[in-house]
Amino acid sequence: MNFCSRCGGPVESRVPAGDDRPRFVCPACGLVHYQNPKMVVGCLPEWGDRILLCRRAIEPRYGWWTIPAGYLENGESLLDGARRETLEEAGARVEDLTLYTVFDLIQIHQIYLIFRGRLADTGFSPGEESLETRLFREEEIPWDTVAFSAIRETLRRYYPDRRSGRFPVHVGPVALWHG
Numbered sequence: 001m002n003f004c005s006r007c008g009g010p011v012e013s014r015v016p017a018g019d020d021r022p023r024f025v026c027p028a029c030g031l032v033h034y035q036n037p038k039m040v041v042g043c044l045p046e047w048g049d050r051i052l053l054c055r056r057a058i059e060p061r062y063g064w065w066t067i068p069a070g071y072l073e074n075g076e077s078l079l080d081g082a083r084r085e086t087l088e089e090a091g092a093r094v095e096d097l098t099l100y101t102v103f104d105l106i107q108i109h110q111i112y113l114i115f116r117g118r119l120a121d122t123g124f125s126p127g128e129e130s131l132e133t134r135l136f137r138e139e140e141i142p143w144d145t146v147a148f149s150a151i152r153e154t155l156r157r158y159y160p161d162r163r164s165g166r167f168p169v170h171v172g173p174v175a176l177w178h179g
Helices: 078-090 149-164
Strands: 012-014 023-025 038-047 050-056 069-071 094-105 110-119 130-136 170-173
Touching (some): 038 078, 050 078, 069 078, 078 094, 094 149
Antiparallel strands (some): 038 050, 094 110
16 A cells, blocks of 8 residues: 555555554554455355356456355445355355355455355356356365365365254364465
């Protein structure tokens, strides 16, 4: 950050009084610019023993598989964001969403909040950000081309949980994966 969003003056990095870390501060108007993690919301859409994945039509990871997910918008609830991303990326409507994973990707300042949801029907189709959408059984998951570490970890936990019939909320850090 170079300039203040309030007054346009140049900012400097320093620890404000009463704080414990450097922030961008505008010496002209005194505004402290807090930078916080981005929230990514998504859905693991279920249809019987299969889940819906999207093959990405955008970078990063063009052509790799993921679940419908993206950044939460201002003025949007977590559930509304997960539903919107599922509709935008997979043309799919989901119901009965329940929180499933909350993963911190500390290195890139993101928090992933993934919900499980039941597909309302099989009338899905790729959105602008997807090359294709497809239902996968466990043995069909394209593990070598799962796009993101938080999605890979969500899928790795999903199948044992499904076999046990219990779906606890999984919370914790996830290492950034460069596969």
